[in-house]
Amino acid sequence: MGFQTAVYDQPNPAVAGDFASSNPRSTVLAGPEGISAGANGLTVGLFAWVANGLATNAGSGAPQGFVHREQQALITTFLAEATMLIPAGLPVMLHNSGDFWAQTGTTATVGQKVFASNTTGQIQTGAAGATIAGYTETNWYVKTAGAANSLIKISTTL
Numbered sequence: 001m002g003f004q005t006a007v008y009d010q011p012n013p014a015v016a017g018d019f020a021s022s023n024p025r026s027t028v029l030a031g032p033e034g035i036s037a038g039a040n041g042l043t044v045g046l047f048a049w050v051a052n053g054l055a056t057n058a059g060s061g062a063p064q065g066f067v068h069r070e071q072q073a074l075i076t077t078f079l080a081e082a083t084m085l086i087p088a089g090l091p092v093m094l095h096n097s098g099d100f101w102a103q104t105g106t107t108a109t110v111g112q113k114v115f116a117s118n119t120t121g122q123i124q125t126g127a128a129g130a131t132i133a134g135y136t137e138t139n140w141y142v143k144t145a146g147a148a149n150s151l152i153k154i155s156t157t158l
Contacts, residue, residue: 012151013101013151014151015045015101016044016045016069016102016151017044017046017066017067017068017069017100017102018068018069018100018101019068019098019099019100020099020100020101020153020155021098021153021155023099023155023157024098025095025097025098025099026095026096026097026098027065027094028064028065028093028095028096030053030093031053034053034091035054035091035092035093035094036053036054036055036088036089036090036091036092037054037055037086037087037088037089037090037092038054038055038056038088039054039056039088040057040088041085041086041087041088042056042057042067042085042086042092043057043067043084043086043121044067044068044069044072044085044086045067045069045084045101045102045103046066046067046116046120046121046122047063047065047066047067047116047117047121047122047123047138048063048064048065048066048092048094048121049061049063049064049121050064050065050094055067055092055094058118058119058121059118060118060136061136062116062136062137062138062139063116063121063136063138064094064096065094065095065096066094066095066096066098066100066102066154067086067095067121068093068095068098068100069084070093072090072092073085074086074087074090096156097157098155098156099143099153099154099157100153100154101151101152101153101154102114102123102152102154103122103123103149103150103152104123104125104142104146104148104149104150104151104152105122105123105124105148105149106124106125106148107146107147107148108142108144108145108146108152109125109142109145110142110143110144111141111142111158112125112126112127112128112141113125113126113127113128113130113137113138113140113141113142114138114140114141114142114154115130115132115135115136115137115138116135117134117135118135119134123154125142139156140155141154141155141156141157141158
């Protein structure tokens with residue numbers, strides 16, 4: 001573990017992938033063998049696509065779900081302090097509705113749509129119907145404003 005280099009007055013409100021409320025939420029209906037992390041693993045707090053029962057943070061079209069943080073990521077790198085990566089083959093549960101904390105790559109304003117990167121599952125925000133190269137519009141909305149690279153709340157309810 002590295003030496004502490006900063007002290008903050010207020011703790012972080014959440015970690016990407018945390019539930020943002022107790023409102024109703026639902027999960028992606030898995031097939032008979034469930035859903036597992038794909039060959040490259042699956043990163044918590046990002047969008048995911050499912051093909052043949054394997055979930056990845058890359059795909060085409062709208063993602064099937066959002067990866068909730070359930071303490072399922074494992075530190076497998078020698079001397080690493082933290083990770084958000086679920087190793088390949090481990091079971092995962094994706095959410096297709098609810099309220100979650102997520103990190104935005106762009107400045108976010110309330111009411112904007114959430115777009116998922118087709119190569120990483122990361123999010124950007126924009127106007128409904130907008131075109132963002134390499135991103136697909138999801139059915140999720142921004143619920144709290146935030147600067148680029150900050151945590152915001154996203155939801156499937158407008």
